[in-house]
Structures are given as C-alpha cells and as structure tokens.
Amino acid sequence: MTNPSSSMSGFAPEPSVPGPNSLPAGGDSAPWTDTEEMGLPAQPAVAFNANPPNKATDQLPTIGHIGRYALKYQIGEGGLGRVFAAHDPLLSRLIAIKTLNLEISAEERESFNALFLNEARAAGGLSHPHIVTVFDAGVSEQGAYIAMELLKGRDLRQLRLEGWKPTPTQAALVVRRVADALAYAHSKGVVHRDIKPANIFMVGRTQPRVLDFGIARVAHQHEAHAEGDVAGGSPYYMSPEQVRQQPVDRRCDVFSLGVVLYELLTGTRPFRGASLKEITDAVVEFTPPRAHEVDATVPKALSDIAARAMEKNPDDRYRSARALSRELRHWLEEHAQDTAEPTDETPAPHKRPVVWAAAAVAALFVAGAAWWALSPHQADPDVAQVPPPPPQVVAVAPPPPAVEAPASVPMVAAPASPVAITPVAPPPVAEAPPATQATVAAKPAAPKETAKERRAREREARLAAGAATGVLRIAVSPWGQVEVDGKPAGIAPPLNELTLSEGRHTITIRNDEFPPYSSSVNIVPGQAVSLKHRFGS
Known part of the structure; x- marks a missing residue:
C-alpha cells in the first residue's frame, strides 16, 4: 500500500487500492494504470537530498509539529496521507512520520482512531530484522500518525521500475526473508493483508524490510462497509478470498508473497487487466503460466514454489509463511555453490570433478x-x-x-x-x-582464498599475537536475539561475530516462536569458535 517518493523513508506514501471515488472514470471498463494504482500524481519523485546539507537534524527548519515530533521536510504524499522526516527531541534522532488522513465523518473518526491505535500497537510489538520498526503512534489535530525508523534505500516496486531484475537466487533469498518476517508476525496474530513490492523496502541488495503492517485493514475497512468495494490490498497481489471478501487468515499473505516471487523471477505480473474488474477476475479465475515457461532461465523448482504459493484454494497453498520459507531455504542450500550472491546460510563445499x-x-x-x-x-x-x-x-x-x-x-x-x-x-x-x-585440501579441493577469508585469517593471526580474547562466530536461522552471560549482545543476523574474553561463556539465543537455545562455549585467546543454531529443526 505504499510507494515512497524518495530514496529514504519509513512507510512509503501510496494507497493500497483506490476507493470508489478514486477509480478512473468509466467504471470497470476504464484502463487501470500504475499511476492510478499508486494514487500519486504523474510527476517526478521528490529527491531526499533536497534537505539542506551540512546541518544537524535539530538545526533544520521546522515546518510543523505532530505530537512531540518536529517536522523537518516532506518525503512524499499519497492518497492516505503524507510522510515526513521528523526530529525526535527526546531521543535526538531523525525518524519518519506517516500521517493518515481519510475523508470520514466525525462519527466514524472515533471508531477509526480506536481501530488504528489497536493495529498500531500490534505493529509496534513486532521486533524482527526484516520488519520496519515502529516507535510510536497516536492521534493529533492533523489526524492519526505513526512514527517509525527512517530507511535508506528503495522499495521493490521502485527497483523494478528502474529496470532491476534479480537473479533467481537473489529473488529466492529476498522472498525467503520476507516469509520469515511474515511467519514471525503471524505468530503474534498479525496478518499483513497487503504484501506487494511497494511494501517491501530494500536497505541492501538482499535485506528487505516489510512496511505497513495493519494499515491496509484500517484504511479500507470503512470503504468496504460503506460501498461493498474490494477491501484491503493492491488488486494485482490480492488473494482470491480477499477479492471475494471472505474471511482471511495468514495464507492470504502466502498468496501475495507468491505473486511477488513470480514477478521477481519473470519480470511480469501473473494477473493483469485493463480495469479493476479484469484484474480481480484474473486473480479469481485465471491460472498464469508457470514462471519457468515465461522465462527459461528460471529454475523449475522455484517456479513450482511460486505456483504452489499462488494456489486459488488456501488449503492447496503452503499452510504458513514458515513452510514457504523452509521450502525456499532448502532450495538455497542445494544451490548455494552455484552462486556468488551472499546468503545467511553456510554454503556447502563445492565438490571438484x-x-x-x-x-x-x-x-x-x-x-x-x-x-x-x-x-x-x-x-x-x-x-x-x-x-x-x-x-x-x-x-x-x-x-x-x-x-x-x-x-x-x-x-x-x-x-x-x-x-x-x-x-x-x-x-x-x-x-x-x-x-x-x-x-x-583434496577432500574437497580448496578454492582460492577470498578477500573475506584472508581478512578473517589475518584477524585470527592478530588475536594469536597475545590478546587474551577470542572470536565467537554466530550463525542463526531464521533469526535470534543473542545474549552473552545474560546480557544482550544483538540480533543475529545481521550480528555474526563477537569478540569475547578468555574463558567459558553461556550463549543464549531467543526467538519468540521457539524455546530459547543455550550453549556453553570456551573462548581460547587467539582462536575462534563457531556456534550455529537453526530454530525449528
């Protein structure tokens, strides 16, 4: 439901599905364009670097206030509201503020605000490496707002419009990480309902952050009740049960993520049409060709994964985002040696002929x-x-x-x-x-030493020179909060290495979906020890 108009934002500013009043003239037969789907005027995006250079955040001109936050400049604008960069005086940091301004009556606004705050609390309770962090939410004279971390990068929709086409391995890795994030949210009782490229923000080549949890439900609930329109989500990525306005569960997110995977693999959307009705009819009735039939370079196994995720009947899909993630992880492990792209799994040794x-x-x-x-x-x-x-x-x-x-x-x-x-x-x-x-190294033959391996070897040599510390290398899947002797040390990934003092330490890794894992490691000066754990295995 979002589309940032800058290179840096928290929640991107575009609506999921235009309401009845914002549909193109001519009803269902009218053409449906990307600009109309975005709810944005057809104009160049606002550049983030328009803010004054060489100035501290709190020294930038203030253009207004929302709550305690001083608005510094506007990042973008969409049908649901606007996104600002703002200074938080309490924590002295730059954040993103998204305002939600819907045309609703005074009678409806009270119930809307209550629903919004409830959804914001649920989103604010999510803490995951691949979910944008929500700091605060509230209601002000300007309307409801959400305060969240400011991200630097591009969302998948922008990257696609700029011509970026990921390799099959990149696509699988990005979607697998989004599936991990969704599985975590689902375990907390939060269903996204609007997974699409514009809501997947890339802060690195393979590091996605999922945006706008709960916003789709809030923004379109009153429209669905008032007009009987399609509720929540972008039509290209909606599940059949959403189109039919049937009850939805976590499997609607699995369907939408399958559509995203298909688009990343082939460069085309599986469901298309010249009008909203044609698009939604295709979602319900049309079975698209398999991804490997559209693009012969797509591995059939990945094509099959996307097809299963997009099954019309929820019972025929992966039963959960966790199951989809597991399937993609297995594929990545089997094909790790075929790619130079980074993964968070240890690649299998490459066997020489x-x-x-x-x-x-x-x-x-x-x-x-x-x-x-x-x-x-x-x-x-x-x-x-x-x-x-x-x-x-x-x-x-x-x-x-x-x-x-x-x-x-x-x-x-x-x-x-x-x-x-x-x-x-x-x-x-x-x-x-x-x-x-x-x-x-004959079993298997040793590959040429990489720069990363050389740096690791040199670091170990420096440690061996006399420092009474050692290195703990950590690999956790899908993610976990790491504690050393009861003290927080960070979230892995991205955390993958710690320098610890000589002696025995208790390492605890926590993931809310699984029982905590603890292990005792003995740190020897100048040496490194590996600790690997996969939750759910």
Missing part, C-alpha cells in the same frame, strides 16, 4: 619426487604434520584447511635449501608447496 583430484595426485607425485631430491630429509616430519590441522581450527574455519596450515604448522622447509639450487630444477621447486597444499 574427479579429474581434478587425479591431476592433483599426479602433480603431487612429480613435485614430491623433485622436492625429495632437493630437500634435506629431516623435513619429513613436517610433511607428516600437514594433513591433520588442530581440531578447533577445523571446526571454526571451514574454508580451506590448506589456508590455515601455515599458521599452525611449520609447512615444508623448502625455501632454505631449494632456493640455493633453483637452477637445477626450478619448476618442481616452485610447484612443491602448492602441490602439498593440494593434498591437504
């Missing part, structure tokens, strides 16, 4: 023979020590054991002797160390 293993053995034989002839025999014990690195290092740093070997093993003393006789047989001498490393 057998021919590479054979080549490694041959190279080892040649290089080993040359090294034997050119090196002192007392180097033998060093060679014997290379394959088994210390157990704790293997557990902590899965990326290649061969990279870790130099930090813990003297590693063949080739430079001392072969350098003096390099002219005799230079190629074998130069190849000897890599061949030895290839043997260490």
Whole structure:
C-alpha cells in the first residue's frame, strides 16, 4: 500500500487500492494504470537530498509539529496521507512520520482512531530484522500518525521500475526473508493483508524490510462497509478470498508473497487487466503460466514454489509463511555453490570433478619426487604434520584447511635449501608447496582464498599475537536475539561475530516462536569458535 517518493523513508506514501471515488472514470471498463494504482500524481519523485546539507537534524527548519515530533521536510504524499522526516527531541534522532488522513465523518473518526491505535500497537510489538520498526503512534489535530525508523534505500516496486531484475537466487533469498518476517508476525496474530513490492523496502541488495503492517485493514475497512468495494490490498497481489471478501487468515499473505516471487523471477505480473474488474477476475479465475515457461532461465523448482504459493484454494497453498520459507531455504542450500550472491546460510563445499583430484595426485607425485631430491630429509616430519590441522581450527574455519596450515604448522622447509639450487630444477621447486597444499585440501579441493577469508585469517593471526580474547562466530536461522552471560549482545543476523574474553561463556539465543537455545562455549585467546543454531529443526 505504499510507494515512497524518495530514496529514504519509513512507510512509503501510496494507497493500497483506490476507493470508489478514486477509480478512473468509466467504471470497470476504464484502463487501470500504475499511476492510478499508486494514487500519486504523474510527476517526478521528490529527491531526499533536497534537505539542506551540512546541518544537524535539530538545526533544520521546522515546518510543523505532530505530537512531540518536529517536522523537518516532506518525503512524499499519497492518497492516505503524507510522510515526513521528523526530529525526535527526546531521543535526538531523525525518524519518519506517516500521517493518515481519510475523508470520514466525525462519527466514524472515533471508531477509526480506536481501530488504528489497536493495529498500531500490534505493529509496534513486532521486533524482527526484516520488519520496519515502529516507535510510536497516536492521534493529533492533523489526524492519526505513526512514527517509525527512517530507511535508506528503495522499495521493490521502485527497483523494478528502474529496470532491476534479480537473479533467481537473489529473488529466492529476498522472498525467503520476507516469509520469515511474515511467519514471525503471524505468530503474534498479525496478518499483513497487503504484501506487494511497494511494501517491501530494500536497505541492501538482499535485506528487505516489510512496511505497513495493519494499515491496509484500517484504511479500507470503512470503504468496504460503506460501498461493498474490494477491501484491503493492491488488486494485482490480492488473494482470491480477499477479492471475494471472505474471511482471511495468514495464507492470504502466502498468496501475495507468491505473486511477488513470480514477478521477481519473470519480470511480469501473473494477473493483469485493463480495469479493476479484469484484474480481480484474473486473480479469481485465471491460472498464469508457470514462471519457468515465461522465462527459461528460471529454475523449475522455484517456479513450482511460486505456483504452489499462488494456489486459488488456501488449503492447496503452503499452510504458513514458515513452510514457504523452509521450502525456499532448502532450495538455497542445494544451490548455494552455484552462486556468488551472499546468503545467511553456510554454503556447502563445492565438490571438484574427479579429474581434478587425479591431476592433483599426479602433480603431487612429480613435485614430491623433485622436492625429495632437493630437500634435506629431516623435513619429513613436517610433511607428516600437514594433513591433520588442530581440531578447533577445523571446526571454526571451514574454508580451506590448506589456508590455515601455515599458521599452525611449520609447512615444508623448502625455501632454505631449494632456493640455493633453483637452477637445477626450478619448476618442481616452485610447484612443491602448492602441490602439498593440494593434498591437504583434496577432500574437497580448496578454492582460492577470498578477500573475506584472508581478512578473517589475518584477524585470527592478530588475536594469536597475545590478546587474551577470542572470536565467537554466530550463525542463526531464521533469526535470534543473542545474549552473552545474560546480557544482550544483538540480533543475529545481521550480528555474526563477537569478540569475547578468555574463558567459558553461556550463549543464549531467543526467538519468540521457539524455546530459547543455550550453549556453553570456551573462548581460547587467539582462536575462534563457531556456534550455529537453526530454530525449528
């Protein structure tokens, strides 16, 4: 129900479905355009960077007040109200304020305000990495308002209009994270009812934030009762039961998210029409072609996931957003090695073809023979020590054991002797160390060290230099609030690493949907320990 008109906003300002008075002239036969769906005038978006530069937030001119908040400048405007950047004097921070201004009678306003505040309280109780944070809500002379975090980025609708088409892996990852957010909200009894690209705000390449929980229900309840119109949601993404004005549950969000997945995979909407009636009829009656039939580059498994999520009968869909998330997670895990895109899951080791293993053995034989002839025999014990690195290092740093070997093993003393006789047989001498490393990483062959892995290795080397601290690496799925010895440490993800003092610590990870998980870890100076936990597994 939103469409920000700037590059930074909290709730974006456009209505979900225009009411009867805002439909295009001509009734159901009139064309339905993106501009009309947005409820915004066809004009350029307001740039966020229009605010005065080099000024602190509280020094910007104040254009008005809502509650305790000083309005600084307008971010955008839509059919439901306006969005402002505002200064919170209590916490000295810049936030986003969304006002809701509906044309309703004085008699209706009291019940509307009560419903709005109830929905705002429900949204304000949601705390999840992929849901926008609501700070406050209230009613002022200017109408009802919501105060929330100010986000920097673009919503999916804007990105699509700008020509961005995600890879299948990016699409699956974004939708999986939105599904995690919805599953969390559903566990709190909150159904969104208006999932669409404009309500999925991207603050990073694969970091979505879901906007406008509860707003669709509030904004359109009086219209549905008064006019019998389609209630809540954008017509392209509404579920059949919403179109029919039947009771809805969490599965209506699953349907809408399936439509979003389909659009991200194919670049087209599955349900289209020249009028509101044509669009809603398509939602109820039309079965779109599978995503992989529209775009041959779409993996069939992802196409099947989108199709199941968009089943007309709620009983035939995924029973929950959690089930949809789980299906996407399995696909991402199976295809992690096929993509360089970041995921929050540890990729499975990439298995080299057998021919590479054979080549490694041959190279080892040649290089080993040359090294034997050119090196002192007392180097033998060093060679014997290379394959088994210390157990704790293997557990902590899965990326290649061969990279870790130099930090813990003297590693063949080739430079001392072969350098003096390099002219005799230079190629074998130069190849000897890599061949030895290839043997260490033969199961599977070690990939080339990435910049991230190099930085991690260098950080561990610095820790080993004498600091009485160690590193705890954390991987939590789908998310969890991390506590160290009873003290909050952050939310994972994005938290993935902590530097802790030497000794034993109790790590507790909490997710309101599952029982808390606790584990005791022993931190050794200069070393790293991994802690992984998946709720619901």
